Amino acid sequence: MESIIEIISLVVSILTIVLFFKVWGMTNDIRKIRDIFIAASIKQVDIKVGDIVVHREFNEAMEVLEINADKITCRALNTNDEFTLKKEEFFVINQK
Numbered sequence: 001m002e003s004i005i006e007i008i009s010l011v012v013s014i015l016t017i018v019l020f021f022k023v024w025g026m027t028n029d030i031r032k033i034r035d036i037f038i039a040a041s042i043k044q045v046d047i048k049v050g051d052i053v054v055h056r057e058f059n060e061a062m063e064v065l066e067i068n069a070d071k072i073t074c075r076a077l078n079t080n081d082e083f084t085l086k087k088e089e090f091f092v093i094n095q096k
Contacts, residue, residue, distance in 0.1 A: 047072060053090040055083075061093065 047053060051064045053074065062074035065082065073084045 047087060047090065047092055051092050052077070053092050055085065056089055056091065062090075 047064055047067065049064050049067060052061055053064060053072070054061050055074075061077045062083065063077060064072055064074055066073040067087075070087050071084050072087055072090065073082060074090075075082050
């Protein structure tokens with residue numbers, strides 16, 4: 001009788017560990033879904049020199065310095081570092 005209980009508790013323990021990793025994996029899927037909805041909900045507007053934009057990945061506010069075809073040169077507001085990145089990586093928070 002004790003061996004049956006030990007086997008059942010071992011199986012339950014293994015299933016609990018498997019469930020933990022399954023839930024952990026699903027949280028990453030939820031993040032991807034959230035990012036897709038956020039990107040879709042942000043209205044695309046024309047970016048102009050002087051606009052304040054936020055980089056989607058870095059989540060950092062930047063001022064647009066120059067626009068070339070599909071690239072934007074920006075200056076980070078808090079560090080004054082300059083970056084040249086793709087237009088799709090930004091959304092506008094303050095247009096001038």
